[in-house]
Amino acid sequence: MDEFSFIRSIRPKDYKQQSLIKGIDDDAAVFRPIGEDVVTAVDTMVEGVHFSRQTMTPSDVGYRALAANISDLAAMGSTPAFYLVSLVVSESWSEAELHQLYEGMSELADEHGMDLIGGDTVSGSELSVSITVFGYVDKDKARYRSDAEEGDVVFVTGTLGDSRAGLACMQKSMNRTNEIDYLIGRHQRPSPRVAFAQALKNCKRVALNDVSDGIANETNEIAESSQVDLVIQANFVPTSEAIQAVFPQVVQEWSLSGGEDFELLGTVSKAEWSLVEEAASATGVAVTVIGEVKKMNDETPRVYIETEEGRTILRKSGYTHLKKEGE
Amino acid sequence: MDEFSFIRSIRPKDYKQQSLIKGIDDDAAVFRPIGEDVVTAVDTMVEGVHFSRQTMTPSDVGYRALAANISDLAAMGSTPAFYLVSLVVSESWSEAELHQLYEGMSELADEHGMDLIGGDTVSGSELSVSITVFGYVDKDKARYRSDAEEGDVVFVTGTLGDSRAGLACMQKSMNRTNEIDYLIGRHQRPSPRVAFAQALKNCKRVALNDVSDGIANETNEIAESSQVDLVIQANFVPTSEAIQAVFPQVVQEWSLSGGEDFELLGTVSKAEWSLVEEAASATGVAVTVIGEVKKMNDETPRVYIETEEGRTILRKSGYTHLKKEGE
Incomplete structure (x- = not known):
């Protein structure tokens, strides 16, 4: 050539x-x-x-x-x-x-x-x-991951883990169904949330990060950059009906660390949360509160995840280590 | 890692x-x-x-x-x-x-x-x-290869072919001499001509192209973009004493098509040529006139090279095809 x-x-x-x-x-x-x-x-x-x-x-x-x-x-x-x-x-x-x-x-x-x-x-x-x-x-309107503050709500657009699930469907050559087609589509043709992010322009302050490596990683990036703790509620993390139906065993793991969903993870003050809901509504994007920003417990910024089994640390790698805090 | x-x-x-x-x-x-x-x-x-x-x-x-x-x-x-x-x-x-x-x-x-x-x-x-x-x-001061005009002089900075020669010295594991060290240095650590290009700021119009693929290619790019012909004098093309000493057989070929010298090739009106000389002098860069810009002979922009054997077409590939014009 x-x-x-x-x-x-x-x-x-x-x-x-x-x-x-x-x-x-x-x-x-x-x-x-x-x-x-x-x-x-x-x-x-x-x-x-x-x-x-x-x-x-x-x-x-x-x-x-x-x-x-x-x-x-x-x-x-x-x-x-x-x-x-x-x-x-x-x-x-x-x-x-x-x-x-x-x-x-x-x-x-x-x-x-x-x-x-x-x-x-x-x-x-x-x-x-x-x-x-x-x-x-x-000017001065770029959204940084360092802008999270104590008391903010943590939100995410869309549903998580679908891209990872779509990849698995193809690797396993699963018979095509509507659910599987949906998941494969999310893997092959993700939708970057440009319009939603622009519609946040009325918010005075939003911390934003895109979900390329999974929210286990991105929440930790926000925590480190902003020098805060984040507490995520595991059962708030939004997942699609498709992934729940096709991969019920791994839906939690993939929703935290699947990666490549290209959704947006953010934090915003409770006072401005309604503006985020309006932006989501105006642009046809789902948005879900998944947790809260807290003051650091000690000198190390951390992300915690609360499940039925209690509160554990959520590492960047995405695997929750089932140890009690401080261990 | x-x-x-x-x-x-x-x-x-x-x-x-x-x-x-x-x-x-x-x-x-x-x-x-x-x-x-x-x-x-x-x-x-x-x-x-x-x-x-x-x-x-x-x-x-x-x-x-x-x-x-x-x-x-x-x-x-x-x-x-x-x-x-x-x-x-x-x-x-x-x-x-x-x-x-x-x-x-x-x-x-x-x-x-x-x-x-x-x-x-x-x-x-x-x-x-x-x-x-x-x-x-x-604003509006970027230098384009499309700005060459009939009557311009064609110039080039530095010497050509040294990078190609330096590569050959290493590939042949030649015994190191001052000349060979020089050529190898030009290959491994070329000097982009930023200061010289900036010093041209007083010129109203300069067409510029960097010499990444050899002047056989770059002169043709200027000719095509500006819809002009260029006539290059082969014996004006500047070459270093080092390349002349070490590779006398191929010095002409490499000076035309060696590539990766990262010198600048340009054209400027005769009226502004003295400004180019001043820029070269102020920045310690050699600059040499190697030819002239002409009106197109027909509807195809072409680069000609004049050697002792006569005028031939200089193709992008750098090899001169020893045919008379029109063949």
């Missing part, structure tokens, strides 16, 4: 973002923020590590790679604008499949009005997709 | 750029351009394709990967500010070697006052380094 002709073939015919000055045609892209802050993140997916072609079509790979990045922009409360794609291509991918991968990205990018403004295509022994995204946010 | 602890271990202790609002600690980084345009590009290097550990130390790999990206910022006339690093790590790299790789980047970043503001570290079967860079440029 000729690298130059491939890049040319995926170049957009026109751009949507008015702030773009120069797109794909030069050594670099140029854009002009007007009084806004710029938000940027990079995320990479490697074949055989983050996905396999047994469970994802080329188009799904592109869609989900961009979704993971857009989810980071959503977690900052920002509006997606641009993306750069760096692709390491292995010989086992045909040019047609690479086009499908770009089309998967392009489909999601169009939903969010994003422009592809550059990239790089190189050869390697395994396919990897590295995407850099750019968003805008009003 | 624990991905989280590694990222934490390479997090800068402080940031240099005043426009940075949020660095590595959240889902994404945030920065605030003040009345400037933002320039961004991504470039990826894969082990075994773009470099080998026989010819590059881990520190060199980091240094050169960032140099290639900074060179793109220089070619836009912009000032480097930030970078994101996405690393696919294979098992054959130790954590100490990864730190050396980051130190190589950090060394060059410090020279240019750049901050590392985020990244991603994932596992894979081969190491690849994908870097996204961000720079600032005054």
